[in-house]
Amino acid sequence: MIPVYAFVAGDTLGLVVLLDEDQTMVSVAERLQASASVRVAPRRGLMVLHQGRPVDPYATVASLGVRPLDRIDLVEGEGG
């Protein structure tokens, strides 16, 4: 499990979310939305950014080389 800082568009704070190495970015997006769901209603059409750069929705955590305490953003845009 890899802890990352997660920021969901529309949310008011940053969270720490634990990711599995074989999770795809689609799954990561769902995970992040669930973590913020008390404040932000889940929705489609969001895009995952890793360290500020857009990533392939089907890339895995391991293939992207995500390290502990990296920043993952879920922002408005195509993807996920």
Place this chain on the structure above:
Amino acid sequence: MRRPRGGWFCEQLARRLREGGLARHKRRFGGAKARRGVATSRAEASVETGSRRVAGRGRSRPLDRNVGSLQEGRGSESAGTPVVAERSRRRRGGRGACNRPQHQKNARAKELAEDAAGVEHRAWYPWSGWTQKSCYQLIDETTNRGVRGLLPRQEWLDEARKLDWDFSYVRAEDVFPTVQSGRPWLEHAAWKHWDEPFRTTFGEYVSNQAAKDEAVFAVREALGRLRDYRRLDPVWLNALKLHGATLPLAEFAAVVGNLRAARFGRDSAWRLTATFGALDEFRHTQIPLVLLHELVKLDRQFDWVHRFYHSNNWVAIAARHLFDELLLASDAIEFAIATNFVFETGFTNLQFVGLSALAREVGDKCFERMVASIQTDEARHAQIGRQVLEVVVREDPDYAQHLVDKWFWRSWLVFAIVTGFSMDYFTPLEARRASFKEFVREWIVDQFVRSLADMGLSKPWYWDSFIESLDWYHHMVYASAYTYRSTVWFDFVVPSPEDRAWLRGKYPRSWPELDPVWSRIVERWRAADVGNDFAVHGTAIVAFCDLCQLVLCGGTPKRNTATSLERAGRRYIFCSEPCRRIFEQEPERYASHECLVERVLAGRAPANLIALVQGYFGLTQEDWGKDIARGDYPWLHRPRR
């Protein structure tokens, strides 16, 4: 040969006494002294002896050495009457004094009997022959009119305030080392014009503070009973819980900061004013503790008035991180600029004016009086900062600008939470007269910018971000904290439709982006059972800033301003660019501190929310924060199930 100032002072005093003051003094107080037959001549001789000694040896001799020589011989002087002799022996712990409780009790009983019989005691200053009554009279008369035979206030106060002297046995750098006194290190000549605008004497101070304490406690007696608090809006009580926890022991830490300045401040007038500041901070500790902790009878969350700073609650970690550095670790110069100028002049002095007005609107007379009483002290000792800053700006303007920039931002974040919550969420709608943003713009931004311009300083480099944050920061933190309310010691309220309309009007730029968060929370409550707080509660671990230790709530919901940094193999995250810059300017000061996330990841704090709240934050189900209505708001229109 350098001549010490103490010697000059003694010479002036002796001269004034010789020129007639002593004769008048004898006429006024001669009765008691004549009965004893030694005091006046002894006093005169001692003063002269003191000045001769100093002048003759040419050595540094603080004035209190001379005072000490006066006091050493007072035992025999005080033996004018049996009553005086016995009382003074007992007080001094000399012959006749006894530590056995029964004997002390008997002695006290005898004193009370003597008091009842109208026996005049001279135990206050037995060596001088002055009674308690005459001492009070002296304080009053020297303060206000000048007593016959003694110098009027305006003639001695400046000499008493300015008691610096040149050192010959030690170097000034050793007496005032940079590590305690601060930088830039300057010769005393650079500080000798240090001058506080509001001067006070110890007599005036004691008299004024006693009157202020009496006023506070009179209001408490009249309007501070539990039934009076029960009449207040329960939402407002959470503003009291928030202030009651964060204020008193931070003020106690400020005692230490002031005492450091009282010893290591570079001019005697500064040191004297800082001494009053330390005494002020004792008041500011004790009054809220006394007034607010008592409310634990009403609500056990008020127990956090005492417990807060002794806990590992996340807010307490952040508050300690700020106040430990600000009040305990800062040298005298940094303390004066950071605490007296930025924090007190910039924020708390004005905050207390606003809070006092707010409390009046709410009908909380006790809190109103308490805050107003504290504010008058803040206004006095806050003046230290400006005087110190003027010197530092003259000698090292870049350092002055750095301190102002750093401490304005650090202070702002905590201030925004404590006061922003209270003004925009915990004050009943009908009592609100202005939004937090309006208050800050009117009372803080304008006057602070004016103060900086007067000093020749610029606005902090992040000023635009600060102005932007007025619309966002405390709202972001409030919404976040609402959904983690079990992690704090006070309750939260969901803004009603009327509240949200008011907030939309006051924050037209930010509220459209914030309102959907509250719509979501309301939607979650509609779907949940009444009282099921955890149905509308976060469960993920929250991220904290590695500088301010507060939640990552910078920027806007669309664009969080968190920024990260890698240093010496460790990764840090900050809520904002100013926090990151402050860290980078002094990394050795902050790098070793572990934020809560790091403690969790290292296994030193539990990751499970309930275990964290109970086992690490020290909260129990009875005192952790809840929704104030348990989700049962009449405007919620919960569907029937």
